[in-house]
Amino acid sequence: MVMRHKNYISFVLFCSGITVLFSCGHKDYSMEVKQIDSLKTQLNEVSMRYQQLDIQRLGAYVDSVNTHLEYVQKNYVGYQREDMAKVLGDYRRIKKLIPDIASAHPKIMEEIKTDLQQLSDLQMALTEHATHDAAGNKITAEYIEKAFLSETKAASDLIKQLDLLMERAPLADSIYHRNYDQVRFWVDSIPAVPALQGPR
Numbered sequence: 001m002v003m004r005h006k007n008y009i010s011f012v013l014f015c016s017g018i019t020v021l022f023s024c025g026h027k028d029y030s031m032e033v034k035q036i037d038s039l040k041t042q043l044n045e046v047s048m049r050y051q052q053l054d055i056q057r058l059g060a061y062v063d064s065v066n067t068h069l070e071y072v073q074k075n076y077v078g079y080q081r082e083d084m085a086k087v088l089g090d091y092r093r094i095k096k097l098i099p100d101i102a103s104a105h106p107k108i109m110e111e112i113k114t115d116l117q118q119l120s121d122l123q124m125a126l127t128e129h130a131t132h133d134a135a136g137n138k139i140t141a142e143y144i145e146k147a148f149l150s151e152t153k154a155a156s157d158l159i160k161q162l163d164l165l166m167e168r169a170p171l172a173d174s175i176y177h178r179n180y181d182q183v184r185f186w187v188d189s190i191p192a193v194p195a196l197q198g199p200r
Contacts, residue, residue, distance in 0.1 A: 027141060029126040032148055036123045039155045040116060046162045047112045053169055059102025061176045065094045068187050075190045084186065091179040097168040108162075115155045122151050 069092060080088070124130075126148075130139055137143070 029129075029144070033123055033126050035152065036119050036126075036148075039152060039159070040119050040123075042159050043112065043116055043119070043155055046159050046166070047116075049166055050108070050112075050162050053166070055102055055105045058098055058169060058172065059105075061094055061172060062098060062101060064176075064180070065091055068183050071187050071192075072190065075192055087179050087182050090175060091183050094172045094175055097172040097175075098165065101165070111158055112162075115151075115158055118151045119155055122147055 069088065072088065125139070126144065132138055
């Protein structure tokens, strides 16, 4: 799972030193605030579900697939039988369903934390009608619109990615258990070329 890189520093400046000034006739951002609140709720909920996944176990699945398929590719001689090709093809699907899940986990957790903070900061800015950011730049309607679109899209995209991962994880688990014993039997049955040992 590839996570996008966000320029978090720029928005921290936007909210960490907000100068709050109130004036008559400021724009009503109540709808935007409600939308942000809804996204925060959704992101918190999907985050809780994501943290219930056994990332170490799922990562071990991917490692096993990589190891076993590499061994077969290096050591199997001749054309693969149809049944063997079918099972190995199904087994390989795990890599497509949950790629790099273990190594991506710290980045995903940081992304969740970052997006929640960004949303909270933006919500505060809208609620308190901040007029300038920490660098002294004026917070105009255009400024707000750009920040709102950027942060809500980032949060929505992350929610979709996590939802998709949650859907795929049980399928990867099922595929692994359906094929592991057969794949392991073939791997153990295929002689290794000199100086190579079968995976254990």
